[in-house]
Amino acid sequence: MENLLASLVKKAKVEAEEALRQCVAALNGLAGVHILLGEWSLAEEKYRSILKLADEYKQNLKVDTLQKIHTLHNLAEILENGVSASSLTLKDEAKELEAKYLNKCSRKISCAKEAVDPLTDAVENFLQSDTMTCKQPWWVQVLDWSCSSNYADELVRKVKNDISDYMSGTGKSRSSAKINDVSDANGLRYHLLIQIDELIDKRDLVLEEMKQLTKMGNEPTEASRLVMVAVDCHLRQTSCSSAIVSVGSKRKAQSDISSNISKEGNKRKSGQKKKRSSKCDLCEADANLERYEALLFKVLRQKVEGEAVLLTEDGHAEKNEGDDDAQAVKVFGQLSRGNWAAGEIERMLKVVLGFAKSKKLDQKIIEQGNTQIKLMESMKKEYKYLRILWRQLNDQVSAIDELNMAKLRLGLRDTEEVKEAKQRKKVVGNLSTNLHSKLESLHLLNQHELEPYAARLSAELAGGSCDLRKRVGQLFYLQNLEKANSGRHGGMNPDPCPICRKVLGEKWSVLQCGHCYCTECIKVLVTEYSGRGGSVKCAVCREMTHHAEISYVDTSGGPGDYCVQNEGLRILSPL
Template sequence: NEFDNKSIRCSIDDDLVSRIQNELTSSYKQQANKFSMADKFRDGHGLQFLLTTQMEDLMKSQKTVQDAVKRLEGPASKKVIDEATICHLRPVRLPLNNCVFCKADELFTDYESKLFSHTVKGQTAIFEEMIEDEEGLVDDRLPTTSRGLWAVLHEYWMVLRNHVSAIDELGMATERLRVRLPDEPKPKVLHIIEPHEVEQNRVKLLNDQAVAKSQLQKKLGQFLYLTNLEKSQDKATGGLNPEPCPICARPLGQEWAVLTCGHCFCNECIAIIVEQYSVGSRRRAIKCAICRQTTSHTEISYVFTAQASSQDQDIPVKGSHSTKVEAVVRTLKKIQVTDPGAKCLVFSTWQSVLDIIAKALFDNNMEFSQINGIHKFQENLSSFKYEEKINILLLPLHTGSNGLNIIEATHVLLVEPILNPAHELQAIGRVHRIGQTKPTFVHRFLIKSTIEERMQAMLKTAEKR
């Protein structure tokens, strides 16, 4: 009887070990050139030894990190601040990574590698257990899960590190560059320089001043440009910029040129300046007629504020989205108003773009269905075809452009230009095919003055050939 019980226990242990090995093999990410977790034990005793060893190692690393963070508590001494300054805040050359904060960071890296080394696809890691420290934690309110403790400790370490960094910033605000005194020992800080370094630092500061002035001028120019652009967006002016050109005094209207200094001129005057008054050795720059600041030909910006139809402007789009995503949502809303019940296919080459559009549709309370891979493919497709309230289907080009019959839809929206004309025809062919009794509408979305506009022009040229 005792022999039978022992055989049963061995059989159960073997079955359990086999199931665990299968689970580890199928669920855990395997690293190349390394033994997998499943290869490190053969029976129940081996599994118990492996778990005990791993947990002891993890607990030891956790205790080391806790002690390191504990030592950083309290007001930072001048020695600690100076070490951090020389080490990574203001190193002379490359960061040294030898101060107490950098050493603690290395301990965190080691703890993290042990804690997160056994990751599982969509499941809980085998070593994510409730870990209680017998000697107490840094704070009694800290979580007792291993990952939660790591996150809080690391956040606390960041707070202490940033505190020292803030003290160093205050010190930099009160320090002044000076020359080392004859009897003063050689310093390890940057604000005390040798006599022979004075000229080098003077030249560097002058260069920094020139760069800062140039950047300030560009920012002021951008501000002036945006101010003028805001005036053109006023509905009272009908989308026209009422500001006069400084040279010919005619209103800038819908099209004008902007220099890097921010001053605006009509395109006719800029063309004359470029043709007759260019400067430089190669005559590739012009001087502003107001402030005389130089702008190269390639830096001249040309603004086109074509009036949008008032009907489109009256359609609001909730949320903060990019110009293209907003245009797609506004078009879908317009279709719902002008053609109630019409179904629309939205194609994009990238799944991430469709995810962004899906969020925008959700923000605007618009019902839609989305196909992303084989998961619930038929279910989502059927809901779009047969449910009256779902009139929008988001499709990735590589999945939705082949073999589907979706004649229920009448609108096709192409979010970006498609380089392969055959793929575009396949996408449109999901709707425009035998059995379709209604007109098919294709909407293309391009961002003006970008690579998309050039791609579309190239595709049109290729079609003519």
């Protein structure tokens, strides 16, 4: 029974926090509407109601961090004209929450960096060894020996056959097509030399980019710039980050970051009328990681970049070369497919090494070959953690962008923005996969939309408050049952069934609200008094429970803990 109660408490807590989240969202929205209407005292009241809710339920429920940051930031902005001590305290609390929110990402980046560094050192040790620094690599010596011993054709044939068989499948890589052009040992030597040099160069480039990204993440100014470019590049592909809201009769920037983004965005738009923005540092690093991966691992199909296509009113498709891509539809081809298997370079080196072993060449050559194969294995291990590091850096940028978005509140559209929206509103606009026009002004309203929007938020607040009271009451009831050690006294439940008043004893059922019924009464409720959706209404609190969520407890089987399914009921037997 204790395991069942713990599960019910956990679920009730999640549902209560979801109801609390709905209430906070409605209150934040209403506060934003009051600000647009110039009702500053009502806006302050709504924000303080959120803080009151957070304090009231702080022992059992947690307010969403981003929602609380929004509340503290905007409440402090309302009070900052008076430069009161309360506004300074609110700002400090908001900064503390932001730091705590970002520290999670920073810790993950540190862990990923600690995992990468030893692997990077191992690769560097291999690269600085005699095998990699000698004037004539071991595989060149093998190729020279094959030419002088008339085994060159055999070696080239073995390499080409191995690569052809290995890289065949559902697709064909670009590199495997190049190996088909090799006809002699000199061609193979040139191909291997180019591939190995490219591999080393790509690794150096990736390491340098990871170093720069990590450094930028530790500097607030550089991190802000990186977020600004990433927002325009791939995070949202819109100018939401530079949006400003109406506070009274003035337009105020949400933060220094948003202001900088707006200025940078205006410069970019004025300077590049017909040129699309370049990739951000994160996307450049990701692209280089993919190229590096294609050299290290087996990748069969190359990535086909999406092309922005502009749909005209007559249904024809045109290439979109302009800056305004609100109606653009991006068409993508086959993406690259790969796995962690050895790449073409490693396979060729292994074939050459196997040839050297079969011909019993100098042992020093064999040892150098084994060393380079170990180097390839180390580089593959390093790559996996480099990819994890990039992912954590990308998550950090996304987290900073989430904080910037969390501070935004409702705003009024400008007259020019309304005209532009009407011009962009075409029949083909709804078919666009570009979110520019859909997300850019998501938080902006027209003047005539304020009252209906406030009415909708008020209805959501009323429903959320009612649901919150019900969920919190259910949570408290289940927590009290858990504290009372219900169902642990000798395997017997002394409580009576609320319907027939019989002692529950060794077998009883439990609804999601925590109320218990005997097996006979729950059978009648399920078979004769179920709703259309297959749910049962509790006779005590009227809470609905789906048939699949009804739990059945049986303590008559002695010690043991098992769970089986029986006609949609979960049958549990506690210790």
